[in-house]
Amino acid sequence: MKRFFFMIVSFTLMLFILVACGGQKAEKVRLAEVTRSVFYTPLYIAISEDFFKKEGLDVELKTTWGGDKTMTALLSNGADIALVGSETSIYVNAQGASDPIINFAQLTQTDGTFLVAREKTDHFSWEQLKGKTFLGQRKGGMPQMAGEFVLKQKGIDPKKDIDLIQTIDFANIPNSFASGTGDYVQLFEPQASIFEKEGIGRIVASFGKESGRIPYTTFMAKASYLKKNEATAEKFTRAIYKAQQWIESHSSKEAALSIQDQFKDTEPSILESSIERYKQQKSFAQNPILDEKEWNQLQTIMDEAGELPKYTSHQKLVNTKIAEKVTKNH
Known part of the structure; x- marks a missing residue:
């Protein structure tokens, strides 16, 4: 009888603890x-x-x-x-x-973006961007500013040497490139790798590596x-x-x-x-x-x-x- 009593007390105590813990709402x-x-x-x-x-x-x-x-x-x-x-x-x-x-x-x-080229190239150089259409990110946003920072370091004037498109809404940039807009695009992962696998484009450079911390x-x-x-x-x-x-x-x-x-x-x-x-x-x-x-x-x-x-x-x-x-x- 005593053993049964202690079992009941122990069970009640455990139940109380569980309820108390469960009652602490996140x-x-x-x-x-x-x-x-x-x-x-x-x-x-x-x-x-x-x-x-x-x-x-x-x-x-x-x-x-x-x-x-x-x-x-x-x-x-x-x-x-x-x-x-x-x-x-x-x-x-x-x-x-x-x-x-x-x-x-x-x-x-x-930076978390990668440069994706529409055409496959065995030997990429930044000079290849000159005279091409670049589908960039939103003006004033870090992807675009870091991208321009890297381009300038590579001797490319974003305003003169490339046809820079910045009018497309952030969420629609991948779809726009997939539908044929631009020779190059700046994309985050996993979208960049998905496009590479689907044959839409090729990752040729990393803005993260080039721009530093x-x-x-x-x-x-x-x-x-x-x-x-x-x-x-x-x-x-x-x-x-x-x-x-x-x-x-x-x-x-x-x-x-x-x-x-x-x-x-x-x-x-x-x-x-x-x-x-x-x-x-x-x-x-x-x-x-x-x-x-x-x-x-x-x-x-x-x-x-x-x-x-x-x-x-x-x-x-x-x-x-x-x-x-x-x-x-x-």
Whole structure:
């Protein structure tokens, strides 16, 4: 009888613990990403490997297709956090925002686009672009500015030496090239590799390799959100850092299998090769800290493209305290 009594007590206690734990509702975070790309693999790893969930966060991810639309979602409170090019925070600040957008965690540290040629070539040289039609990215966006930065380094004037097309909406650039527009196009993975496999084009160069380290894509939020939800931002950043470490210690094949649900229409082999490309050129940031040297390089590229409204200090629009705390304590 005594044994039965203790069994009942133990069972009741276990049930109470399970109910109590189950009653702790995960905190919802609305995240807007500028595009869906293998370039953001660490983010998808944080989702698929439950790093967000283990931090008590329920991250609702939506793709907003373009820097302008992503920033609109953030400014209109349609999203809590945005994953987008760091330059957007500078543009918003230049317009006199009363609630500035703060970069608090870096995800990628190089350009993520590749130069895709329509015609197959055995020996590519940048000179081959002269006189050709180049289907570029949105004016004022990091892909286009980094692209122009590289072209100038290669002795090509984007305004004189090529027929530069910038009038096509970000989401429609791949379809436009596939339908016959342009001799060259600037694309993210896995789209570049998909086109190569389908015979639509050939990857001939990497803008990421050529442009060097840049705080290309970061997680950002309104200053008021970070002030009110600092603990949430810290949990979020910790999950991202765990994902960054995970991808460093796992193979591209393992990473491809982990993020397959985010790219259900893409073959695993394409995902694997795309991830490997990014790993080889060190596109994935190894930690979420956005340092001042990278920030200044970003503004140098913006200035050379004629898109820098005014110099903005690292201290004003970058919060490194959260990322530094996460990396120090992990």
